[in-house]
Amino acid sequence: MSECRPFSKTIGVWMSDKKSQKLNWKELICVSNSHGYRIVKLDLERPLEEQGEIDVFLHKLTDVIAAADVGDPTASRIISNIEQYLSNHPNIAVIDPLDNVRILLNRYNYYSILQNEPTFSRHGIFTPAFAEFTTCNAQENLEIMRQRGVRFPIICKPTVAHGSKSAHEMILVFNERDLNVCRPPCVVQSFVNHNAVLHKVFIIGNRYHICERPSLKNFTASEDLEPIFYSTGEVCKADSQSTLSILDPHDETDLQMTLKEENIKRIIRVLRKEIGLILAGFDVVIDNLTGRHAVIDINVYPSYENFPNFFENLLNCIDETVNRTIVISGDNGDCQDHHSVSQRLNGLINVAFSASKLGVTGMNIN
Ligand SMILES: Nc1ncnc2c1ncn2[C@@H]1O[C@H](COP(=O)(O)OP(=O)(O)OP(=O)(O)O)[C@@H](O)[C@H]1O
Ligand SMILES: O=P(O)(O)O[C@H]1[C@H](OP(=O)(O)O)[C@@H](OP(=O)(O)O)[C@@H](O)[C@@H](O)[C@@H]1OP(=O)(O)O
Numbered sequence: 593m594s595e596c597r598p599f600s601k602t603i604g605v606w607m608s609d610k611k612s613q614k615l616n617w618k619e620l621i622c623v624s625n626s627h628g629y630r631i632v633k634l635d636l637e638r639p640l641e642e643q644g645e646i647d648v649f650l651h652k653l654t655d656v657i658a659a660a661d662v663g664d665p666t667a668s669r670i671i672s673n674i675e676q677y678l679s680n681h682p683n684i685a686v687i688d689p690l691d692n693v694r695i696l697l698n699r700y701n702y703y704s705i706l707q708n709e710p711t712f713s714r715h716g717i718f719t720p721a722f723a724e725f726t727t728c729n730a731q732e733n734l735e736i737m738r739q740r741g742v743r744f745p746i747i748c749k750p751t752v753a754h755g756s757k758s759a760h761e762m763i764l765v766f767n768e769r770d771l772n773v774c775r776p777p778c779v780v781q782s783f784v785n786h787n788a789v790l791h792k793v794f795i796i797g798n799r800y801h802i803c804e805r806p807s808l809k810n811f812t813a814s815e816d817l818e819p820i821f822y823s824t825g826e827v828c829k830a831d832s833q834s835t836l837s838i839l840d841p842h843d844e845t846d847l848q849m850t851l852k853e854e855n856i857k858r859i860i861r862v863l864r865k866e867i868g869l870i871l872a873g874f875d876v877v878i879d880n881l882t883g884r885h886a887v888i889d890i891n892v893y894p895s896y897e898n899f900p901n902f903f904e905n906l907l908n909c910i911d912e913t914v915n916r917t918i919v920i921s922g923d924n925g926d927c928q929d930h931h932s933v934s935q936r937l938n939g940l941i942n943v944a945f946s947a948s949k950l951g952v953t954g955m956n957i958n
C-alpha cells in the first residue's frame with residue numbers, strides 16, 4: 593500500500609443502493625486516503641456543483657441510464673444533469689465514460705462488436721450465433737434465426753443487459769414450438785455445451801482476475817423438453833447449487849477443457865479497443881466439442897468477487913487515469929510514458945501472472 597500523504601484529490605462516487613450495500617466503504621476510504629484521495633458519496637438528487645470539486649467520478653450508473661433510455665423522467669433528468677456537469681468539467685476523470693457504458697447496455701450491440709472482431713476466429717474465440725426479436729411473430733422470428741444461423745437449443749436473453757433484475761431473467765428454449773415464450777425485445781443465442789463450467793473474467797484497467805463458476809449443464813435440441821426459465825443468479829453465482837448445473841452421467845466422461853490464458857488476454861485487448869471501459873468483466877465458456885472459447889456476456893463494473901487487493905488495484909488504476917501516466921514494461925525494460933486515455937486503452941505490452949486458489953490474476957496486460 594502507498595504511504596500516507598495529505599489528500600490532494602477527491603473521488604466522487606455513485607452507485608445503486610444494492611451495490612453500495614455490498615461495498616466495503618471503510619476499506620475504499622482507507623485505501624483511497626493512502627493514495628491521497630478523499631471519498632465523497634454523491635447525491636444525484638442534488639446539483640453536483642454544490643457537492644464540492646471532484647477530480648474523479650467513479651460510478652455504476654447502468655440502472656439509471658437504462659431507466660433514462662426507456663423514458664423515465666427522473667432518470668433522464670439525472671443523466672442529463674450528470675452529462676452537463678461532466679461537459680462543464682472536462683478534466684474530471686470519469687470511470688467509466690457514459691457513452692462507453694451505453695455500449696454494454698444492449699446485448700445485440702456488444703455481441704455484434706464481438707462477432708465483427710476479425711482476429712478472434714483464427715484463435716478459436718467466438719461469440720455464439722445470435723439474433724434479435726423485436727416482435728412476437730414466431731414465424732418471422734424463426735426466419736430471423738435461420739438467416740443468422742441461430743440453432744436450438746437457444747438462450748433467450750433480454751436485450752437490455754443491465755439495470756434491473758429482469759435483465760438477468762433467461763429462458764432456454766429447445767424447439768420452434770416454444771419460440772412464443774420469448775418476449776421482445778430480446779436476443780436469442782445458440783446454446784454452447786460447456787460441461788457446466790463458466791469462466792468469469794473481472795478487469796480493472798490493465799489488471800484482471802479469472803475465476804470459475806457453476807453454469808448450465810449440456811443440452812441438445814428436443815421436441816420433448818419444455819422451456820426452462822431461470823435467473824442468472826440462481827445458477828451462476830459462486831454459491832449457486834442449481835440442479836441445472838448437475839451434469840448427466842454420460843457427460844462426466846468428456847475431456848477436460850482448458851482455458852487458454854492467451855485467449856483471455858486477446859479478448860481483453862479487443863474489449864479495451866472497442867469498448868474502452870476500465871471497470872468491466874466478461875464470461876467465457878469452452879465448447880466441449882471443439883475447445884473453442886465462447887464469449888457469452890460482457891458486464892459493466894461487475895461484482896469483482898474475490899479479486900485480490902481490489903481496492904489497491906482500483907486506486908492504482910485511478911492514479912494512472914488521473915495522471916494519464918502508465919508504466920510500460922517491455923523487452924527493453926521499464927519506462928514511463930504519457931498517453932491519452934484512448935491511446936492508453938489501445939496499448940498492448942506485458943503480462944505477469946500469479947496463480948491463486950481462487951483463480952488466476954493477470955497484471956499489466958497493456
Ligand atoms: N450461449 C450460451 N451457451 C451456453 N450457456 C449460456 C449461453 N449464454 C448464457 N449461458 C448461461 O446462462 C448464464 C447467463 O447468461 P448471461 O451471462 O448472458 O446473463 P447475465 O444475466 O448477463 O449474466 P451476469 O449476471 O453475469 O451479467 C451464463 O452464465 C451461462 O450459464
Ligand atoms: O449481484 P452481484 O454482486 O453478483 O454482481 C452482479 C452485478 O450486480 P451489481 O451491480 O449489484 O454488482 C450485475 O450488474 P447488473 O448487470 O445488474 O448491472 C452484473 O455485473 C453481474 O455480472 C454481477 O454478477 P457476477 O458477474 O459477479 O456474477
Ligand SMILES: [Mg+2]
Pocket residue numbers: 753889890891
Ligand atoms: Mg451480464
